[in-house]
Amino acid sequence: MKPFALTDILRPHILALTPYSSARDEYTGKEGVFLDANENPLGSATDGSYNRYPDPYQTAIKEKLAPLKGVRPSQIFLGNGSDEPIDLLVRATCQPGHDSILILPPTYGMYEVSAGINDVPVIKVPLTPDYQIDVPSVLKAVQPTTKLLFVCSPNNPTGNLVDREAILTLLENFSGLVVVDEAYIDFAEMESMTALLDQYPNLVVLQTFSKAWGLAALRLGMCFASEELIRILNKIKPPYNISAPTQKLALLALGRVAEKDRMVADVLDQRTVLHEKLLASPLVRRVHRSDANFLLVQFDEPKAVFDFLIDHQVIVRDRSKVTLCEGCLRITVGTAAENNRLLEMLKKYAESVTTTF
Ligand SMILES: *Cc1c(COP(=O)(O)O)cnc(C)c1O
Numbered sequence: 001m002k003p004f005a006l007t008d009i010l011r012p013h014i015l016a017l018t019p020y021s022s023a024r025d026e027y028t029g030k031e032g033v034f035l036d037a038n039e040n041p042l043g044s045a046t047d048g049s050y051n052r053y054p055d056p057y058q059t060a061i062k063e064k065l066a067p068l069k070g071v072r073p074s075q076i077f078l079g080n081g082s083d084e085p086i087d088l089l090v091r092a093t094c095q096p097g098h099d100s101i102l103i104l105p106p107t108y109g110m111y112e113v114s115a116g117i118n119d120v121p122v123i124k125v126p127l128t129p130d131y132q133i134d135v136p137s138v139l140k141a142v143q144p145t146t147k148l149l150f151v152c153s154p155n156n157p158t159g160n161l162v163d164r165e166a167i168l169t170l171l172e173n174f175s176g177l178v179v180v181d182e183a184y185i186d187f188a189e190m191e192s193m194t195a196l197l198d199q200y201p202n203l204v205v206l207q208t209f210s211k212a213w214g215l216a217a218l219r220l221g222m223c224f225a226s227e228e229l230i231r232i233l234n235k236i237k238p239p240y241n242i243s244a245p246t247q248k249l250a251l252l253a254l255g256r257v258a259e260k261d262r263m264v265a266d267v268l269d270q271r272t273v274l275h276e277k278l279l280a281s282p283l284v285r286r287v288h289r290s291d292a293n294f295l296l297v298q299f300d301e302p303k304a305v306f307d308f309l310i311d312h313q314v315i316v317r318d319r320s321k322v323t324l325c326e327g328c329l330r331i332t333v334g335t336a337a338e339n340n341r342l343l344e345m346l347k348k349y350a351e352s353v354t355t356t357f
Contacts, residue, residue: 001171001172001200002172002173002174002175003175004175004201004202006201006226006228006229006232008175009093009147009175009176009177010092010093010232011091011092011093011094011095011099014091014092014232014235014236015232017235017236019234019235019236020239022037022053022056022239022240023036023037023053024037024053024055024056024239024240025056025239034052037052037053039051039052039053050244050245052244053240054240054242054243054244054247055247056239056240056241057234058078058242058247059073060247060251061078061242061247061250061251061254062076062078064251064254064255065222065254068254068257069192069194069207069222069224070194070195071194071197071224072227074227074230075197075224075225075226075227075230076222076223076224076230077222077223077224077225077230077233077234077237078220078221078222078223078241078242079220079221079222079223079237079241079242080219080220080221080241080242081208081210081219081220081221082110082181082183082206082207082208082210082221082222082223083110083114083221084221084237084241085204085206085221085223085233086110086111086114086179086206087114087117087118088233088236088237089148089177089179089204089223089233090114090115090118090120090148091118091236092232092233092236093147093148093176093177094115094118094120094147094148096118096119096120097119097120097121098145099120099121099145099146099147100115100120100121100122100123100143100145100146100147101115101120101121101122101123101146101147101148101149101150102122102123102124102125102138102141102142102146102148102149102150103122103123103124103125103149103150104124104125104126104127104133104138104150104151104152104155105124105126105127105322105323105324106126106127106155106157106158106319106322106323106324106325107127107150107152107155107156107157108150108152108155108156108181108183111150123141123142123143123146125137125138125141126323126324127155127158127324129324131155131158131160131162131288131324132162132163132166133151133162133163133166133167133170135166135169135170138170138174139170139173139174142174142176146174146176147176147177148176148177148179149170149174149176149177149178149179150179150181151167151170151178151179151180151181152180152181152183153167153180153181153182153185153190154182154183154184154185154187154188154290154291154292156183156184156292156294157294157296157317157319157322157325157328157330158288158296158324158325159184159288159289159290159291159292159294159295159296159330160288160289160290160291161188161190161291164190164193167180167193168196171196171200171202171203174202175202176202177202177203177204177225177229178200178202178203178204179204179205179206180193180203180204180205180206181206182205182206182207183206183207183208183210183211184211184212184291184292184293185207186211186212186260186264187211187212187264187267187268187271187290187291187292187293188291188292189291190291192205192207193205194224197224197225197226201226201228203225203226204223204224204225204229205223205224205225206221206222206223206224207221207222207224208220208221208222209221209222209250209253211293212260212263212264212293213253213260214260214263215249215250215253218245218246218249218250219246220242220246220250267293267333270333270334270335270336270339271290271293271295271333273336273339274295274331274333274339274342274343275287275290275295277339277343278295278297278331278343278346281343281346281347281350282350283299283300283301283305283346283349283350284297284298284299285298285299285300285327286298288328293332293333294330294331294332294333295330295331295333296319296325296328296329296330296331297328297329297330297331298326298327298328299320299327299328299329300327301353302318302320302327302328302329303318303320304349304353305329305346305349306318306320306329308345308349308352309342309345309346309349312345312348314341314342314345316329316330316331316332316342317329317330317331317332318330
């Protein structure tokens, strides 16, 4: 392992920054007459009471989440979607116009967008044709000013898990942070990298409540990292970044892990059925192996199929122009009824083209 010191990769002004001290930072007791935060003492202009600011550190959620993930509460940061920790990591480490991030396309778009917003250059090392990391090329492309390396596993839009050994090699040989985005980990037969947090101080793991937990509308992302890095993220986040209704509903969900697991099992069953049925379609050239809740499917005529589906109100994602995803549509695994509707429309399209010619 290369020597790693977080202080070497943080922007100096972030290290020196004095964070905003909120009313709830200065008094953390639960009982009392609260005249310190300029809240409305009478209640809310809605059902339920939302007149008090929420817990800035989401203590109750972290206490429930920590044993579930095998980490300590102090190794957890919660954000307004995963988008928030992605942005905070870029801002904490990358000097605009100077430091860079490294990504492995084709991959999730937010890494590049976050870098772009912050005027941070992006180094791209494409995945291999079988969607794995070209480790020698990555290590060659890394600059002394490269602060973050984003690995998405299972990867979006390709759907596959990335080889664990490759990620470990990057952790051992890259002196910045390796951010492993595990948004789809619940759908994969793979242990989370969170088990390695104490071993690798340069490891950051992202997960989300948006996919397996079925809570995309809440906007709640998880970031697992060293206590030292979590302290920095807490220092630069907006003080009350997770709303009270979100905290309340996330806590409720965390009490229903079996329900989440049941939904994941259902989706996995549907993934198998959909994979087989798509393969049987004459329109389909290839269905990529998926470790996620979507399938990357190669068609002979992706654009025409995409448009036909849209015309019949079946909406999928067109990735056909993306390098290494040529001809592919990304299809989320839906309910049995939704998947059947998709398959029905594909059949209808296939019939319409055979009668035309
Ligand atoms: C869906 C997704 C996320 C989740 O983003 P949220 O902001 O938490 O909803 C993160 N990473 C990847 C790769 C995704 O596909």
